[in-house]
Amino acid sequence: KLKDGDLVQDIITVSGDKKILVYTENGMGGYFDSSEISETGRVSLGVKSIEMKEGDSIAGISKFNGDEKYVVVVTDNGKLKKFDLDVFPQIQRAGKPYQIVKTDTNKLKFAVPVVGDELLLITLSESLTTMDVESVPEMTRASTGKKVIPVKKGDTIIDVTLAVEE
Numbered sequence: 022k023l024k025d026g027d028l029v030q031d032i033i034t035v036s037g038d039k040k041i042l043v044y045t046e047n048g049m050g051g052y053f054d055s056s057e058i059s060e061t062g063r064v065s066l067g068v069k070s071i072e073m074k075e076g077d078s079i080a081g082i083s084k085f086n087g088d089e090k091y092v093v094v095v096t097d098n099g100k101l102k103k104f105d106l107d108v109f110p111q112i113q114r115a116g117k118p119y120q121i122v123k124t125d126t127n128k129l130k131f132a133v134p135v136v137g138d139e140l141l142l143i144t145l146s147e148s149l150t151t152m153d154v155e156s157v158p159e160m161t162r163a164s165t166g167k168k169v170i171p172v173k174k175g176d177t178i179i180d181v182t183l184a185v186e187e
Contacts, residue, residue, distance in 0.1 A: 051118035085134035099170035
């Protein structure tokens with residue numbers, strides 16, 4: 022069940038003890054233990070994940086184990102950075118999030134917890150780029166990031182995925 026004007030942004034399945042990272046288009050984010058999410062019925066409104074400012078909206082959600090080293094942040098116009106997960110305090114569910122990227126004319130699209138040696142697959146509407154996490158610039162949590170992916174005018178980053186080793 023949704024309120025007027027609401028929409029489902031993302032769905033993940035969680036089993037066991039995981040961390041849940043929720044992030045907004047305006048660069049805010051917070052993570053909490055999955056055990057803080059109570060089970061609800063299929064037609065319920067669900068539970069509040071993070072506190073949000075007026076005019077902001079959820080960009081996405083990620084789950085992770087807690088042994089990841091970095092969070093890689095990607096904006097819609099190709100700015101990337103990573104910051105150490107150790108400098109990102111955990112919040113309580115429904116708590117006030119922290120700034121994870123300084124947004125100006127860009128919007129936060131993805132925040133992905135990583136161990137540090139994975140390969141990112143970054144999909145634009147017209148191309149696919151691969152990149153080692155090690156090559157993503159390490160910056161402070163509140164910085165804007167560095168333009169790494171050339172995004173043509175009118176294009177945007179539509180997905181960021183960790184490559185699975187076979």
